[in-house]
Amino acid sequence: MYAIRSILVPTDFSDNAAHAIGYAKELAQQNAAVIHLLHVIEPVAYPVNWGYAQVGFLDIEQEYNQAADTEMKTLADGLIAEGFTVITTIQTAGRASDEIDRYAAEHGISLICIATHGRGGLDHLLFGSTTERVLRKTPCPVFVVKTPKNKQ
Secondary structure: OOOOOEEEEEOOOOHHHHHHHHHHHHHHHHHOOEEEEEEEOOOOOOOOOOOOOOOOHHHHHHHHHHHHHHHHHHHHHHHHHOOOOEEEEEEOOOOHHHHHHHHHHHOOOOEEEEEEOOOOHHHHHHHOOHHHHHHHHOOOOEEEEEOOHHHO
């Protein structure tokens, strides 16, 4: 039997991610595992000047980072109140799938519990799938959680 000592849950703070956290809680409880919550803020490429005036992208990024900090603290506090051991990380560089894989490798994660949006067709072609990219490169098992149809 393989020991599950740490579970990484990448989160974008969506309902889909919350659904994956529910599964992670069950697995963590059964295995006395630590839950690692990871939120990745991918860098935004933007022009420095649009010709007329500077655009306040740095202000927008700062607000987004502060909002992510608040969401992560709320999420972690709730899990801690339920008795879970939680480690939180907000990563502000890199592609989400690459950062998830890197985090899992660097922290010796036993299992990744990740939500999928279940996109198909043109959405999948345009946006790709973070979950698929994680599955291809991750150093550990991945538990993929699809959100029920009535929650999408």
